[in-house]
Amino acid sequence: MPTDTISAIKLSLAWVPLATPISDAKVFTGRQKPLTRVAMLFAEIETADGHTGLGFSYSKRAGGPGMYAHAREVADSLIGENPADIGRLWNKLVWAGASVGRSGLSTQAIAAIDIALWDLKAKRAGLPLGRLLGAWRDGVPSYNTSGGFLSSPLPEVLDNVEASIASGIGGIKIKVGHPDPKVDLTRLEAVANQIDGRVALMVDANQQWDRPTALRMCRAMEQYGLVWIEEPLDAYDIEGHAALAAAIDTPIASGEMLVSAAEHFAMIDARAVDFIQPDAARVGGITQFQRVTARAEQAGLMMAPHFAMEIHVHVSAAYPLGTWVEHFDWLDPLFNERQILEGGKMMLSTRPGLGVTLSDQARAWTEASCRIDAKGCTDHTHG
Numbered sequence: 001m002p003t004d005t006i007s008a009i010k011l012s013l014a015w016v017p018l019a020t021p022i023s024d025a026k027v028f029t030g031r032q033k034p035l036t037r038v039a040m041l042f043a044e045i046e047t048a049d050g051h052t053g054l055g056f057s058y059s060k061r062a063g064g065p066g067m068y069a070h071a072r073e074v075a076d077s078l079i080g081e082n083p084a085d086i087g088r089l090w091n092k093l094v095w096a097g098a099s100v101g102r103s104g105l106s107t108q109a110i111a112a113i114d115i116a117l118w119d120l121k122a123k124r125a126g127l128p129l130g131r132l133l134g135a136w137r138d139g140v141p142s143y144n145t146s147g148g149f150l151s152s153p154l155p156e157v158l159d160n161v162e163a164s165i166a167s168g169i170g171g172i173k174i175k176v177g178h179p180d181p182k183v184d185l186t187r188l189e190a191v192a193n194q195i196d197g198r199v200a201l202m203v204d205a206n207q208q209w210d211r212p213t214a215l216r217m218c219r220a221m222e223q224y225g226l227v228w229i230e231e232p233l234d235a236y237d238i239e240g241h242a243a244l245a246a247a248i249d250t251p252i253a254s255g256e257m258l259v260s261a262a263e264h265f266a267m268i269d270a271r272a273v274d275f276i277q278p279d280a281a282r283v284g285g286i287t288q289f290q291r292v293t294a295r296a297e298q299a300g301l302m303m304a305p306h307f308a309m310e311i312h313v314h315v316s317a318a319y320p321l322g323t324w325v326e327h328f329d330w331l332d333p334l335f336n337e338r339q340i341l342e343g344g345k346m347m348l349s350t351r352p353g354l355g356v357t358l359s360d361q362a363r364a365w366t367e368a369s370c371r372i373d374a375k376g377c378t379d380h381t382h383g
């Protein structure tokens, strides 16, 4: 069989507006402004035989245009390559930009291309990506985050709980880490009463507690039987997470802010968390995500990937140990397809690859795009 080759890569930068500005604890403590939009980097790969792959990466707040610029600089190194050799191609991309590092923005730019290569490979095999990777389940327990932000007043959060349960969700996560701990405990008590054991419950402090506050708050929340307490401490305080995880019964979750497989290895090897929370877009794509999950499985950790359910439903289905997928509807307008919830789980679709295609709305929200092929890079302007 003749070898297929990558003939073109189209990159685009788009912005998804959010219906209302969103605040978590990082906003309440003054570190960040409310989130009003998400930057998306899309990579669309074409091969000489006519196969296509779609991948994406994203940034909340700054970084999206930088990711797009970096991807635009390195993508030409894949023209003429065999799209099946993903690990080698990831290395080629990372070395093309190694001067600016093998973590963070540079690998988040590569992530969109890596994910597009996996989408392409799965489509060519006629399999949903989760099946190509080897699925352990048809559906992944799924929880809602978007209804429980600190920017939502409590009555609205309680309404969101009911709407989420009615939609078939398996768990509800609310944000905590408010500067006034009493606010957190009041809201948690009300949400726990509202749920009344019907679905699972988790909380997320978004790194805003110091060690003594985290210990005190985690102890106060033990009574609620939470599935996990997320980001109780600074994302890089590995020692603090390990001490906290040893001190309390409720599982500790963290890892969404880590931006390379190596950073996850440090967290996993220290047994600092019970749930590891990698984000495929942030660690450099599915190739790097698999390195993280292999290490996490060996350590016996459960997993709850961060955001980007369109990607994470697949990698979660392929994780041997306990796992959850985070339901966020923010990216829905970008795609023509919807994720299906059934009996508390997000179901693996039967469509090949990631199972998503870009909508007209995604094109309309595109600010910049370019097409890279053997002749070079052609930039397109958008009105």
Ligand SMILES: [Mg+2]
Pocket (backbone or CB within 6 Å): 204, 206, 230, 231, 256, 306
């Ligand atoms: Mg979180």
